[in-house]
Amino acid sequence: MPDIITINNHEVGLGEHEKINLNIARLPTYTEIDLPVLIYRAKEDGPVLLLTGGLHGDEINGVETIRRMIEEKSIIPQRGSVIAVPIVNIYGFIQNVRGVPDGKDINRSFPGTKRGSLARLLAHTIMNEIIPHIDCGIDLHTGGASRANYPQIRCSFNSERAKELAHVFNAPVTLNSSLISKSFRNAAHKKGKEIIVYETGESMRFDEKGIEEGIRGIQRIMEYLGMNDEGPEQQPSKTYKKSTWVRTHNSGLFTPNIALGDELDRKELLGWVKDPYGKLNAKITAPKSGMVIGLNNCPVVNKGDALIHFAFN
Numbered sequence: 654m655p656d657i658i659t660i661n662n663h664e665v666g667l668g669e670h671e672k673i674n675l676n677i678a679r680l681p682t683y684t685e686i687d688l689p690v691l692i693y694r695a696k697e698d699g700p701v702l703l704l705t706g707g708l709h710g711d712e713i714n715g716v717e718t719i720r721r722m723i724e725e726k727s728i729i730p731q732r733g734s735v736i737a738v739p740i741v742n743i744y745g746f747i748q749n750v751r752g753v754p755d756g757k758d759i760n761r762s763f764p765g766t767k768r769g770s771l772a773r774l775l776a777h778t779i780m781n782e783i784i785p786h787i788d789c790g791i792d793l794h795t796g797g798a799s800r801a802n803y804p805q806i807r808c809s810f811n812s813e814r815a816k817e818l819a820h821v822f823n824a825p826v827t828l829n830s831s832l833i834s835k836s837f838r839n840a841a842h843k844k845g846k847e848i849i850v851y852e853t854g855e856s857m858r859f860d861e862k863g864i865e866e867g868i869r870g871i872q873r874i875m876e877y878l879g880m881n882d883e884g885p886e887q888q889p890s891k892t893y894k895k896s897t898w899v900r901t902h903n904s905g906l907f908t909p910n911i912a913l914g915d916e917l918d919r920k921e922l923l924g925w926v927k928d929p930y931g932k933l934n935a936k937i938t939a940p941k942s943g944m945v946i947g948l949n950n951c952p953v954v955n956k957g958d959a960l961i962h963f964a965f966n
């Protein structure tokens with residue numbers, strides 16, 4: 654990396670810590686909304702790691718993970734630089750919603766355009782102002798709607814570099830996940846920058862175990878990249894090549910018989926869907942031998958709804 658990192662015409666030198674506001678677009682009220690970007694540069698040069706949270710505005714575990722690292726000063730590397738965007742979707746964050754005010758998903762709007770709608774404009778700004786500076790990144794997410802995720806790293810096993818970073822992060826679960834068109838991960842990959850996705854917990858709820866796992870994973874990556882001399886110990890973890898959502902064939906009330914992280918054999922009981930009037934009693938069973946990595950916490954379900962995210966090999 655050059656001695657100077659320039660973001661939005663703002664120069665940040667070695668040993669400097671800065672907060673830069675990227676102007677995206679103003680609200681209909683004429684209120685200007687800035688996207689705060691934090692840059693922590695060590696005196697000694699080295700790799701540049703990107704940390705992003707809140708790409709979906711209601712997914713707050715990543716926001717809290719980065720906030721704690723700032724508070725504990727563990728975000729400051731011994732060598733190289735950390736660029737952190739704690740809340741990418743500032744518009745969704747203030748309203749507790751996933752997308753931007755027009756409902757669009759930023760994670761399906763990459764690489765974006767300068768003249769596009771808000772989601773595409775945000776994507777374009779990140780791709781042009783941030784991505785050129787980084788070596789790799791960790792994008793922190795949380796389960797959508799009322800679905801909770803077991804702490805897991807997702808990356809495409811087709812990329813050796815991404816796979817390596819995922820294993821270094823050492824979350825309880827590492828899951829192969831194909832690159833999705835128009836996603837942040839895919840757009841960065843096309844620029845030769847690998848971003849791995851960390852998922853934990855449920856939207857609008859803190860997941861303490863997942864936040865702590867996230868901090869430890871980021872610190873392992875910083876050690877691996879040579880940004881810090883030491884990182885947390887490695888721990889036992891599971892790697893899965895595939896996953897599927899187990900859906901209900903019936904509408905009714907869902908009662909799980911399992912918890913996140915449970916490992917089951919094929920046909921073992923996952924839970925029941927029963928109707929409120931005493932007639933229906935449908936058993937939900939494991940489609941394969943594997944692990945429960947996502948769970949729908951809303952008991953009221955309609956035919957076809959996703960109940961359990963199940964990982965297997």
Ligand SMILES: [Zn+2]
Nearest residue numbers: 709712794795
């Ligand atoms: Zn998300």
